[in-house]
Amino acid sequence: MKLTKTAKALALAALVGAGTQLASTDVASAKTADGKWLIYLSLSYSGNSWQSEAANIVKALAATPPFKDTVELVEVISGTDPQAQISDYESMIAKGADGIVSFPISSTALNRVVQRGCKEGVLFFMYDATVTEQCAYNISYITSGFGENTAQALVNALDGKGKIFLSRGVPGNSVDDRHTNGAMHIFNQYPGIDVVAEYYSYWDDRTTQQETAKALAAHPDVDGIWAQAGEYGAIQALLQANPNRLVPVTGENSNGFRLALANPDYQAIGLDGVSAGSPPAQSGFAFKIMMEILNGTREPLPEGQRNIEYPLPWVPGDAVKLCEGDKFENGCNTFPEGKVPSSFVTEVFNPELLPELSLASALEGKPTEGAEIQPLPADAVKAAPNEPGINCRQCEAPENLYHLTKVEPTVQP
């Protein structure tokens, strides 16, 4: 199955019909003009810290030796319209892409063009969001149990009883659905837990703040908030409603949220919780696996086994540790106030998988001085369980889908 450049060109020539002769010559010239791999970085939506950090990580890696001389990286932003990303994938395939590392806007709508790209020998690596087409690689934390683990942590903090809010993502979105199903699997076991309000915050700080403020108008006596990304807005809303009372909040990885969790003043008035969720570093991991496959130092995985799990970050309040430099070193995981915006998503580094990166990589896409691309550890790639609608279509989810991995229940239902 190992595809060398020539083998791929041959396969390609065999696949394309007479009508696409022009395309195939175009492919060859694009790829061999300067002997570099032609890689596209395809974003759908761009306009929040998370997306730009994830993109910057790939840009920084591509500018780090030896990729600097072997990779031609082209960034394409398609916007929120799936039709636009379909169109751009088509264009990339026609341009003779060797690989596409991408944040897909839809888990299903892109399948057809992805399948067609695979047939033309293009490697597809999706990060964070996934597609259900089996020929693409999905590198994602989605299967790592964000929903159920944070829900259990909240239940533990509340001693198994209390009124809570669910601050969700985008209605009708498969990722939001998966997280919430996991969380409800836990909450439903505890009759003492009462979900009094459930609202959609579009993974945005400001929307979360406004939606939480609305819910607080009805339930000022809420005991805890389970939030997806945008969690820092929930804390701001709580403080706005009552500067002297906070409640346990679980959420994702914004720097503002982590600083709040570690703030002794906030802890004193009731804040408790855990920071977990989607790490932008997934993009860098996806890109490195793809390059190792292209360079022939890693065996491609057979179709149907290309779902790779990225480990879930897990930082409770007492584990927040400020970084002194521009990297995650000595177990630090948060940046001091003022160094990055509060919406900055902290999980941009991974000392084992991505030792090449520093803060300038995440913020500006610049390579770290003196860094060189390190091979991934042998055990880096961990298969993800099947989840219908997330990373496969007609498949069975494992029985223990929502088993807890990061936290033990400290209260019984």
Place this chain on the structure above:
Amino acid sequence: MQNEKTIASAVAEQEDNRATAKISGEFVTIAAIFGLTFAMILASRAISPSFGSWSQVETILYLSSFLVFCAFGQGLVILVRGLDLSIASVITLGGVLTASLMNGSNEGFLYLVPAILGACIVVGLISGIGVAYFRVPPFIMTMAVGLIVYSLCLGFTRGTPRGYPAPLLSGFMQDKFLGVPAPVYLLLAFVVFGTILQSYSVFGRKLNAVGNNPLAAYIAGLPSGVLIVSAYAMSALCAGFTGMMLAGYANGATLRMGDSYLLPSIAAVVVGGSSILGGQGNFVGTVGGALLLTALATILTALGIEQGWKTIMEGGVILFALIALREQSFAFLREVLGKRG
């Protein structure tokens, strides 16, 4: 020439009559919107005991203020038979500039505020000039300008808006005065100012005239082009101001902070009794529309039902309000009131 003038004055007279006849109708419509909003808040007590309380009203007033600010500008543009789709992007522009230029310090606050709002006005001027002088349809002109502004914000911030608004601004948004959030006073002042500007100032009357009958306004010698451009500039100013206030509220900016205001700003204006065909509208009605929409959203958030049903209810209530508030529904009521008067 003479002939034309008589036509113009005849047209103007006719319009005048209609306008006076509409005042009582407008008043009833506005009273009905506020009544409906109030009834909804009272009825929501059934959902949660904390509802119907003063603190809920405070939250609704606070959150609706952002919508009121930008809906005022949208209303002026609609008054001159336009539509401003660039509102979302200009809100983002205002917010992003506020966060990045103020950068968490009060230094230069007094000249940064006009500078930021000035940048937003420039955007409005461009839209207005395109619509008034190059005859680009408002829909496509403002949509294209919005696209361009958003894209510039994206490039300017490289996708990550940084910085914080001045502590003066974020402090104001958190402040309470006599137990009421400071922005609520700002909202009241804005409503008074907006009403005077739209309905009782010379500028407002001229805008009304252009919207009512562009041909008559043209013949009467009103500078339609300048007036139309100024409506778009006002809209951009209001949107920029909304962005600035939002940045103060959230203590930072995001690139999609304006998205959730585009359609509601149009809906607030139209629910408030203004005609999308221009020349008819009252800012107090728009404020009522904004309050109604915000109250509805607040109540729906607290309802423990599936999102699909919530969405259906949201659309249903808007549709109901539109049907219930149309003028024909009050024909009878108006007749009675008219007789008494």
Place this chain on the structure above:
Amino acid sequence: MASIEVNTPRQSRGLPTVRQIVESAFPIIVIYVVMATIYSVVQPSALSLYSIESLFNNSLPLMLAAAGATFVILQGGFDLSVAGIISLANVVVAVAPVEGPLGAVANLAMVIAIGLLVGAVNGYVVAYLRIQAIAATLATMIICKGVALLILGAPGGYVSDFMAYELTASIFGAVPIAVVIAVAVMVFWSVFRTTNSGRSLLAVGQDENAAALSGIDVARTRFASFLWAGAFYGAAGYMLAAQTATGNPNGGDPFLLLTFAAVALGGTAFGGGRGGVTASLFGAATLMLMQKVLFAVGVSSFYTGVIQGAIMILAVLFSAFVQAVTSRRNSL
């Protein structure tokens, strides 16, 4: 502006002929051809059957949506329900797929029925209760989105193989079915606009009072325009399902503004009375082609929006210029 034209009586006399429709679509056809030429020069593989097929498959949903919206805009209305109906049609096809060619017809009948139903609600509220179209259709759009969410909580479902593969292929391996459908809509429009219904539609858009005086039932014409629009939106959601092979409860969202941009780009006047479906089809095709051209010439990062916005404004100015020149020549 359009509003001034409404008050001038010369326009309500003499309805435009077929030749005039082609003329009204002429500028956008020129723009489309120029873009297509640039694209095929920069990207020679653009001329392969596969590329053409995928481009048109990708464009067809927007083209159908724009065609539908044109009916409402021509009579002077506005219809935001497009986003809701497309989402609803899209999820219905995906949760109730029927196999085979007859199944595809059954699915089509389902979505058109949905479109007609929502269109009838819009039409009744706007034409008979006289509620402002933009607000009424905003409400129905929100309701449709709610129903779509209830039917399918997250993207998924399946589309019959016939729809997913046959409807997106080519006839005799030469002409993409998407092109056949687009041409069929153009032919339909050129016939429709010469019928009484078509004439009424344009007459109401040009001058409501004059139309009423000449015996046209204005309310009924308005009502009918929403029915046509709903049916086309349903078909757009259907083709979206065929192209993506799944359902998505938010599938219609991107269409909201794009549909009206396509209509405006085609040169149809907001406020009514001037323009046509053919022009809107080309307007939609141009928007989708623009994505390809921007990629091909390498404009592809943060500042894409600047170029997109500038092209939209320039295209409208160009259309207006061509129209001014041709109308001056005609009047001489």
